[in-house]
Amino acid sequence: MFTQRHLLGIESLTPEGITEILDLADHYVKHNLKQNKHLDVLAGLTQINMFFENSTRTQASFEIAGKRLGADVMNMSMQASSIKKGETLIDTALTLNAMHPDLLVVRHPHSGAVKLLAEKVNCAVLNAGDGRHEHPTQALLDALTIRRSKGRLHRLTIAICGDIAHSRVARSNIFLLGKMENRIRLIGPKTLMPAGIEKLGVEVTDDMVEGLKDVDVVMMLRLQKERMDGGFIPSEREYYHRWGLDPAKLANAKPDAIVMHPGPMNRGVEIDGTLADDINRSVIQEQVEMGVAVRMAVMDLLVRNLRKSKAGDLDA
Numbered sequence: 001m002f003t004q005r006h007l008l009g010i011e012s013l014t015p016e017g018i019t020e021i022l023d024l025a026d027h028y029v030k031h032n033l034k035q036n037k038h039l040d041v042l043a044g045l046t047q048i049n050m051f052f053e054n055s056t057r058t059q060a061s062f063e064i065a066g067k068r069l070g071a072d073v074m075n076m077s078m079q080a081s082s083i084k085k086g087e088t089l090i091d092t093a094l095t096l097n098a099m100h101p102d103l104l105v106v107r108h109p110h111s112g113a114v115k116l117l118a119e120k121v122n123c124a125v126l127n128a129g130d131g132r133h134e135h136p137t138q139a140l141l142d143a144l145t146i147r148r149s150k151g152r153l154h155r156l157t158i159a160i161c162g163d164i165a166h167s168r169v170a171r172s173n174i175f176l177l178g179k180m181e182n183r184i185r186l187i188g189p190k191t192l193m194p195a196g197i198e199k200l201g202v203e204v205t206d207d208m209v210e211g212l213k214d215v216d217v218v219m220m221l222r223l224q225k226e227r228m229d230g231g232f233i234p235s236e237r238e239y240y241h242r243w244g245l246d247p248a249k250l251a252n253a254k255p256d257a258i259v260m261h262p263g264p265m266n267r268g269v270e271i272d273g274t275l276a277d278d279i280n281r282s283v284i285q286e287q288v289e290m291g292v293a294v295r296m297a298v299m300d301l302l303v304r305n306l307r308k309s310k311a312g313d314l315d316a
């Protein structure tokens with residue numbers, strides 16, 4: 001069961017909690033195909049989206065999800081220049097809290113910042129990505145995409161490739177796919193592989209040909225140049241040659257392997273543009289579609305938990 005008050009990461013979820021979220025998301029996928037998408041699940045509630053880092057799809061996805069469920073949604077633009085130290089963040093949290101929001105969706109460049117904020121407010125907090133730490137709704141939407149495409153979410157071999165070191169998407173996926181008993185292979189240059197990552201129960205290699213052998217899922221990651229201070233990769237050309245996904249490298253995977261990417265993509269750097277658009281292999285657009293449904297499911301469940309905790313039947 002998913003009994004949490006906040007969604008701060010995947011690490012603390014149980015396999016049953018994950019399955020409950022995905023099952024409800026499946027229901028919202030169907031609902032989202034209807035012409036009239038409006039529901040009253042969050043009617044009367046206020047959702048504030050606070051993005052301290054740039055975002056296109058995640059912010060839009062949370063906004064659409066909240067609106068479809070009937071919430072009043074507000075986007076606060078938090079310019080990079082306003083990012084200060086912890087105290088400022090807490091001040092912001094207290095100010096917001098005084099406006100009585102019910103759901104707070106937060107993206108922040110510092111790992112742990114969203115948790116810190118959650119400790120100071122009375123509403124449900126959703127982590128929309130904190131530094132290199134976690135991006136739980138991304139891992140959940142990836143899981144839903146895999147489950148729908150492969151018919152199951154266990155005993156699969158999944159390769160996560162590229163800039164592992166800077167990726168909260170990789171961390172959340174390692175936790176989620178590991179909990180569901182999949183085999184995970186991390187592939188990328190040694191400079192972009194966090195030391196000791198094997199402790200999370202994953203296999204590690206810097207060779208795409210070896211790493212992609214017989215995998216069911218190939219998950220590519222963006223080269224996060226904004227989190228690098230130089231010297232991590234030889235050149236983009238060399239990077240593409242060794243770690244960029246193209247049809248020749250993909251031929252090592254299972255013939256029905258799917259290709260994923262959380263976006264935004266650097267075409268010709270981590271992935272071949274034609275392959276990314278190949279609807280027979282790539283599920284990148286499905287990932288975006290699943291994102292809205294997953295966020296609807298998570299917000300629905302968090303509000304149910306908030307109501308239960310107010311009624312005194314839940315202490316989580």
Ligand code: NCD
Nearest residue numbers: 058129135169222262263264
């Ligand atoms: C990811 C993120 O912000 O961590 N993007 C996303 O949410 N769609 C991955 C990335 O920025 O590369």
